[in-house]
Amino acid sequence: MAPKRSASNFDKKYTNGGSSFDSAPVRGMAPLRSYLLLGTYLIAAILLGSSLHYQLPQPKTHRGISPLVDAGEFSxxxxxxxxxxxxxxxxxxxxxxxxxxxxxxxxxxxxxxxxxxxxxxxxxxxxxxxxxxxxxxxxxxxxDHMVLKMYTNVTxxxxxxxxxxxxxxxxxxxxxxxxxxxxxxxxxxxxxxxxxxxxxxxxxxxxxxxxxxxxxxxxxxxxxxxxxxxxxxxxxxxxxxxxxxxxxxxxxxxxxxxxxxxxxxxxxxxxxxxxxxxxxxxxxxxxxxxxxxxxxxxxxxxxxxxxxxxxxxxxxxxxxxxxxxxxxxxxxxxxxxxxxxxxxxxxxxxxxxxxxxxxxxxxxxxxxxxxxxQVVYFDFYGKIFLVYSWDTAFVVQMSTVAATACFFAYILYRSTSTSPYRSIGQTLLAYFVSTGSVIVGFVSAVAAPNIVAIILTSGLVNRPMSWFKNEAYGGLIFGPAALVAIFSTQYVSKLLPIAGHPDPEHAGFVSVLMAFTVVTMITTLTGVASSYIFFVFNLFLLLAAVINEAVLAPRSTKSVYKNGIRVGRLSHWTYMISVFPLSFIYIDYVFSLIDIFVPLTGRMGIDTPVDNIVAFIFGMVTFMLTTPFQAHAHKFGKKILAKVIGLLFVFQLAVITSVIYSGASYGGWAFPYDELHPKRLFVQNLKNITSGESSIIVAEADKAAYTLPIIHKLEQAFGVPAEVRGGSVHAAEWDSVYPFSAFLGGYRFDTNEYIKSHTSNSSLAASNEPIGFQLVGKIPSVKSFDSVYDHSTGIRSFSIIAIAPTYTWTVISFDAHVLSWSIGDTEPLNQTSHYVVRHVGGYGSDGWRLDLKVLVPEEVRAQGEEAARAWTMRAEFTALEKEGFAHRGEERLVGGVGMLGEVQKLLPIWTSTTWFGSVVGVWDL
The missing domain is CATH 3.40.630.10 (Zn peptidases)
Known part of the structure; x- marks a missing residue:
């Protein structure tokens, strides 16, 4: 039997709950050099990944016959x-x-x-x-909207x-x-x-x-x-x-x-x-x-x-x-x-x-x-494309989880059988905390950028979407906050009153590995095909950890201290073989992700918290690109880590300050828009042939409030205050683009007086009637035909015929309990509902027909058969004019006045506008 060993002073300190996090300096390179090298690995991976991700084939400039093989090829x-x-x-x-x-x-x-x-x-x-x-x-x-579509003469x-x-x-x-x-x-x-x-x-x-x-x-x-x-x-x-x-x-x-x-x-x-x-x-x-x-x-x-x-x-x-x-x-x-x-x-x-x-x-x-x-597939910079079944993915990914568990068992064995000696319970608790801190680090990494987003979008600062015109700006604006949160989480973990790891840097790397192992296992067991990305991280971290143990770590296992200097078991080369390949692989997905989502935020609607979405994305990206950094946070102790956190915090404040000052007006780096990254506007000249109103409605599709100066110019030009429009109350004004109308919000201008004061038509100028009653030319008509009422069932059958020459897209909306219709592949809802029917006709078409069977409302039927037979269904009909203002500058003039052209004169260069000329009316059918 081996003699019972005696506990060293270091053993006693750890056993009694002490921490070695700052008990001794680590042997190796200086902190600044170490952090710079870490950053170099990351930046090198990003730059190399960028050059490959955006690489395109050389375009063929011939007429389609290859000069090399005299055969047809794509040109x-x-x-x-x-x-x-x-x-x-x-x-x-x-x-x-x-x-x-x-x-x-x-x-x-x-x-x-x-x-x-x-x-x-x-x-x-x-x-x-x-x-x-x-x-x-x-x-x-x-x-989440039901749209009923009808089409005529499409090609x-x-x-x-x-x-x-x-x-x-x-x-x-x-x-x-x-x-x-x-x-x-x-x-x-x-x-x-x-x-x-x-x-x-x-x-x-x-x-x-x-x-x-x-x-x-x-x-x-x-x-x-x-x-x-x-x-x-x-x-x-x-x-x-x-x-x-x-x-x-x-x-x-x-x-x-x-x-x-x-x-x-x-x-x-x-x-x-x-x-x-x-x-x-x-x-x-x-x-x-x-x-x-x-x-x-x-x-x-x-x-x-x-x-x-x-x-x-x-x-x-x-x-x-x-x-x-x-x-x-x-x-x-x-x-x-x-x-x-x-x-x-x-x-x-x-x-x-x-x-x-x-x-x-x-x-x-x-x-x-x-x-x-049940298929997993992904490419590697367009050079390799891997495809395999989910069954294969499950086996491979769970095998990797099992291999990691075996490696962790080895780490536990080594930790409890070498100096300084630790009990299995203390070691497991320490790893539970350190692995948990990695997961908490992710939560904090996506939460902290959202705090920055809240600050930037607050009424006091008012700099929403400052990252919009460059997909990478989100990394600059939100990345420092994510790093502060990641490192702060590791700093706080040092303060917990438990027996810490004798070698916190090495244990931190193992904890990062174990965190990804847990996530890989959970996402694999739940059948998420995209879990392969966690598997990739798991695999490369495992390989790096194994190489570190087998090749790079110090050979001595008797003590992690030598002459009072801590000798870490995690080689700096381990960071290179983990940070560089993982960042290189992941940055390919990052470029795709931000290239899709950042421009998309310009058309996600006025109520979507796009700053928070982008903050979440860049918080997640920062975490994934810097996962091994969490182990490095323990390399030099609390004092150095506190300085790193402080520097990142100051840098984040500097970025916010720069955003505040440069994002105020066009031309600043943090102003969201420019000529090639425009703000989307929707401008509609809407004439109501039922109420007589004539309006210009300006709407936007994003949350940024940079249109107010434009609105003030329009108020001055038209001589009327703008009416705020938005929500379901005014959604019908944009029925022509339903259901996208649900994402729009903006302002309405009454143009009756402006047109009368600028028209050359003296009778129009002197008229007391609203503009909408004095339109000339072809006006849409909507009528009901073949109406039959069955008093025994309360059902009214009729046909709606709409005629709209010189118009393109038309929309009819109504509220009714529809029992059947001529819309071919779907049944009406089994209750009174709001329906929107959009119609489009190919060139040469000018009308359409819709057959309905509608249950007359119960309160009308209660008034007697005569009232039920006289009941009509109220419908609103909108029609878009064919004139191509965006293409040729043509619009349907009212009294010789072109309202879209007046708006266009006042729009800044950093906007892109979709133009509408339309009429709307209410019919009882």
Whole structure:
């Protein structure tokens, strides 16, 4: 039996609850050098990651024939030519306008030229073309609102490339299994849509050119290209194709191409099958992660694509959703023009899409495929794309958790069997506290930046969204506070009255590892596919810890002290092999995250606490990038750590002070907006043909209050005070963009007197009638027909017919207990409800019909049959004028006065405006 050892003075101190955190200096480098090296590892990872993350392929500048192999290849030059015509020559291609029809004609001309050329190619594919003009209806839920959609005469252009018409293909089996490639050629109200979705249209045309001019020998499936003409109206054209076109049942898989940005790489942000993710793996520059899929599925992005229609109405369709997404400051603004597209972005998108659809048509069996979200996938800077099943992920991740548990058991054994000796209970308690401090550090890291956000958005400071115009500014404004919180948490943990770790730095690193192990285990057991990121951290921290123990740590295990100097078991090289790779891996996701969310905050609505959202994001990012720093906090004791916290706190105060002074006016670094990062405004010239009111309504889509000087200028110009508008009371004023109207707030100006004082029409100027009663030209009309009342059931059946020549989008809203209607794929609610029905008509359409069966209100029926038969349903009808003010400066004048033009003169350069001319009226139907 070994002799019983005697306790040293150090042993007694630890056993009695003493702490070695500051009992002796650590042997090694000076604090300043150590912290600088740590920062160097982090900055080097960020800089290297930035150069790789934003790397794009060299755009091809030839006409699409490779000079190296004399074969067709994707050419950005050709694609830019197409989207320049769409975005610059035609411009705003809003459904119902002449530009919509001109776009369709242009596309058909290009497609026909490719078809003619392909006839001279041996074994070229069979080339079919359809033009679909369709009426229909559907229910579209978005942003927790139900929208009822009707459409008339929307246009789709469909191209199918399939196996050649040869004796070997007499059965035409390839026509029965198709991969669909979709993009839309219409634009939203406020944008010429060069990127959204001129990019997708130009890519599809290039792929048709390439694929129709090559041999299709060996291809198993056909390719269908859908050029849809009504996506921005809430996905009407894609609904028309997938529910009514003759080849809809042959579609087995979908590749949707859209855009919300103008620069950088395309991203895979939705996928619903393993086979489609495997197809995406064929892309030469893959960029996507299951995290993007998980985030998009939460609805936080406040957007949607045609992918939804295909998945919802197709026959068990599988697919992927791809888009350009960087620099979405210009998304749905007048700045979405060809000159703002980054060279190489379209090349990246086009080469990826071409490789995917070629693989699906040639190498995949498109039958018997099933949807699943049990897949983990992610790329590494577009160089490597990993795909594996959730079952595999579960085994690997839980095995890593188990390996970490074994390593921790070894650490416990070593801690209790070497000097200074500790009991297993003391050691476990110390690790429980230190691991808990890491988790508390995360909470404090996201809480502290929110305190900064509260200060900056307070009435006293009033500097909201000071980070907006540069995605990285959030790191400068909120990062120091997060670091103060992280280090302060570790400082406080030193003060707890427990027996501390003999080597707190080494134990701190093990505690960081154990914190990520716990999180990895929990997220894995709950089935979260995005848990792979915690697994990656767990794995690299485990590897670093094992390498430290096996190679880098001091060999002596008799004592952690030598001549009164503490010899730490955590080598500084361990920081390098943990900080650099983890930061390098994670920063790739950080750039994607902030490039999506920071610009998005400019259109999230007036009630969304965007400063707090961004503060949370950068608090989380700071924590993840600096996780090993929490161990380093214990390297030099409390005094040095207190100085570090103090310096970071002073720096945070300096940043806040700078924001206060530089964020006051345009041009300052902390002013949220500039020409290429604009504030979004919505300006509507609304004429009420029922009340006679004529108004200018100015609305904003973000929380920042920098529009007040603009409002004061408008008050002076129009000679009337602004009325504050917002909330559900005034939401109907923006029914033309329902349900996005729920996110708008702003001001209304009565323009009756202004128009009368500035008109050259003397009779209008002298009239006592409101402007809304004196409109000239074609006015919308809404009438009910074929009304039948059944007194035995209390049901009234009737049809609403709306005629709105020279108008595009129309909206009717009403409150009623509807029992049935002619909206095809949904049933009314089983109670009296508020309904909003949006209609869009393609070019040449000017009316629509809605059939209803409505239960007459009980209180009316109680008054007798005569009263019930006389009952009418009150409805409000809004119609948008076709004039293109944003594109051509045209607006519908009232008495020769153009109110939108008057507003435009007063807007600063840092705004981007969506313009509306509309009329509204109330009808009893």
């Amino acid at each position: 950005e030059y050709n694609a830019i030519e197409t989207l320049t015509y769409l975005g610059d020559t035609l411009g705003y291609r809003i459904v119902g306008t002449i530009e919509e029809a001109q776009s369709a004609d242009y596309l058909l001309q290009k497609i026909e030229s490719y078809k003619q050329f392909s006839r001279g190619i041996p074994d070229a594919p069979k080339f079919d073309v359809w033009v679909q003009h369709q009426n229909g209806s559907h229910r579209f839920d978005i942003m 789709n252009i469909i191209v199918r490339l399939s196996c050649p018409e040869t004796p070997a293909n007499e059965s035409r089996d390839c026509d029965q299994n198709a991969v669909l490639l979709n993009a839309h050629f219409d634009t939203t109200l406020g944008s010429p849509g060069a990127s959204d979705d001129g990019s997708g249209i130009s890519v599809m045309l290039e792929i048709i050119r390439i694929m129709s001019q090559k041999s299709w020998d060996g291809y198993k499936n056909s390719m269908v290209f859908l050029f849809n003409g009504a996506e921005e109206s809430l996905q009407d054209a894609s609904h028309a194709f997938i529910t009514m076109h003759e080849i809809k049942d042959s579609i087995r898989a979908v590749v949707n191409v859209d855009s919300c940005g103008t620069t950088g790489r395309e991203i895979l942000f939705q996928a619903n099958s393993r086979e489609m993710i495997d197809a995406y793996k064929q892309a030469p520059y893959p960029h996507g992660t299951v995290m993007a899929n998980d985030v998009f599925s939460t609805g936080l992005i406040l957007s949607d694509t045609d992918f939804r229609q295909f998945v919802e109405y197709g026959d068990n369709l599988i697919g992927i959703d791809m888009a350009l997404y960087k620099n979405s400051y210009l998304y749905h603004t007048h700045l979405d023009t060809p000159k703002h597209l980054q060279p190489g972005s379209i090349q990246h998108l086009g080469e990826n899409v071409l490789a995917i659809v070629d693989y699906l048509a040639k190498n995949t069996t498109l039958t018997g495929l099933e949807r699943t979200n």
